[in-house]
Amino acid sequence: MAALLSPKILPILLLVASNVFMTFAWYGHLKFKASPIYAAVIASWMIAFFEYWLAVPANRIGSSVYSAAELKTMQEVITLSVFAVFSVFYLKEALTWNHVLGFALIAGGAALIFKG
Numbered sequence: 001m002a003a004l005l006s007p008k009i010l011p012i013l014l015l016v017a018s019n020v021f022m023t024f025a026w027y028g029h030l031k032f033k034a035s036p037i038y039a040a041v042i043a044s045w046m047i048a049f050f051e052y053w054l055a056v057p058a059n060r061i062g063s064s065v066y067s068a069a070e071l072k073t074m075q076e077v078i079t080l081s082v083f084a085v086f087s088v089f090y091l092k093e094a095l096t097w098n099h100v101l102g103f104a105l106i107a108g109g110a111a112l113i114f115k116g
Contacts, residue, residue, distance in 0.1 A: 011062030015075050018054035019082040021047055027083070030091060073113040080106060 025047035029040035087093045
C-alpha cells in the first residue's frame with residue numbers, strides 16, 4: 001500500500017481517476033444530444049470540479065519526481081487510454097486501426113520524453 005502512495009505512483013493513479021471524470025465531462029453528454037446545451041455545460045462543469053480535485057494534487061505531488069513535461073506527457077497518454085475505453089464501452093464507437101496506429105505513434109512520442 002505504501003508503494004501506491006509514493007510520489008512516483010500516486011500521481012499516475014490520480015491522473016487516471018482525473019481523466020475518467022474529465023472524459024465524462026467532455027464527452028458523456030454525447031449520449032444525451034436531446035438535452036439542451038446549457039444542461040450539458042452545467043453538468044460538465046459539475047463533473048469537471050471533481051476532475052480538478054484529482055488533477056491538481058496529482059501534478060503537485062508528481063512535480064517532486066517528474067518534470068512538468070513528463071507530467072503533461074503522462075496526462076496525454078492516460079487521456080488517450082481512458083478515452084479509448086470510454087469510446088468503446090460508453091459511446092459504443094469502434095476503434096479503427098487508424099485510431100490504434102495514431103495512439104501508438106503518440107505513445108512512441110511520449111516514450112521519447114522519458115528517455116534519459
